[in-house]
Amino acid sequence: MDTESIIFTLGPLAITRPVVTTWAVMLGLTVLCAIATRRLKLDPGPFQTMLEGIVGTIHDAIDDTLPDYGVRLLPFIGTLWIFIAIANLVGVLPGASSPTGDLSTTGALAVLVFLSVHWFGIRGEGLRAYRSHYVQPSPIMLPFHIISEISRTVALAVRLFGNVMSLETAAILVLLVAGFLVPVPVLALHIVEALVQAYIFGMLALVYISGGIQSQQTRSSRIKAGVSS
């Protein structure tokens, strides 16, 4: 454990900077959303239109990838996008660091994605049916399937962590080496990269989940077709 990043301890728990930053992000997001959605109108104003645009765009993106799953996956995928984008952008603020620049945070998110893939897959057809796709087309494929699941989860965590950490490190280095205004292009690149990485992470999560659901659907439809034929 990096003892420098521990802010305080809560009993046996050592609360680190990424956790505190995450709480701050959560608090800000919750307060902002609570205020923004307190008086929603059927005839929306500019801010409500922007809010509906964000939620509608996320919903439509999910629905395009997984039709009829928009509402069900919106909380998880939408929160991934929003949280990661804001968490990435926090690093731009002076004196703050991105929670996603910590491997524990990105690992936690990747593990959640890993679990959600199986959660939504099992909810679709049940545990037995979902489990059987790991031995398809042959039981020999089981280790490869497991390795694939683990590797892509690790890749998910490391990709986000690596990108954010490298950007923050590069910005700090440029700031130390060069003058005050020189890091501005690097910070702009940081903003773009933060948004892109958030989009990539959320999109990959969506693709993985849709893969788990659709593999089940494909298999079940194949079985139904075989029974009917």
Added chain:
Amino acid sequence: MQLDWTTFLLQIVNFLVLVWLLKRFLYRPVLDVIARRREGIEKALNDAREAETRAETLRQDYERKLAEQDSAQAADMARLGDELAAERSRRMAKLDAELAAEHERQLALVEKQTADAGRKAGDAARAAALNFVSRLLGRLSGAELDSRLVDMLIEDLATLPAKQLEALHDAAAAPDASLQLTTARPLSEADQTRLLSALNDALGRSLPMTKQIDPSMQSGLRVGIGPWMLAASLADELVFFRSGARRAC
């Protein structure tokens, strides 16, 4: 780059809490308001479709009524045309009758005017003829014509009908009966003698006679016997001619 399990677990919890918070404060309210708006839009669309359906029904109903009205109007127009033709025929017949009556009236008027003109022309012609005869006979009047008129009276007495002769006899039989002789000029003795002789023969007795001269008679004589008058004068003949000519017309 190291994994802190405490942070790892807390971040998992944090993210799950954030998922719940955003679901509670962002996704659900926004999706609800979008759903309500879509519901309102759907309701408005349904209302609009119903209104369109009603409008279409009303339009079809209106067009049907319009077509019925057009057909009824066409029927009314045809009936009105027939009535107008019948009324025109009736009025034309009436007008023809009035024109015929007017024509007849005009013809009658023209005939009457023609008759009046003819009568006036006849009167003028008679007046001219009378004037001519009066001037001619006036120039011929004299003792000789008087004598000829006495002869004519004597001849007429001889040819009088029996009924008139009897009436003369009765008049002459009255005790105070007399003869009144009126002449245009004094008669000659011979004519006077012949006249008295003829009168006595016709009346069957001799009556006293009084004489009178009337130049307006132009020529000839008148003999009065009681209420009767025997005339053979030029004036009386001209009067007879005038009245006779008028009756002839």
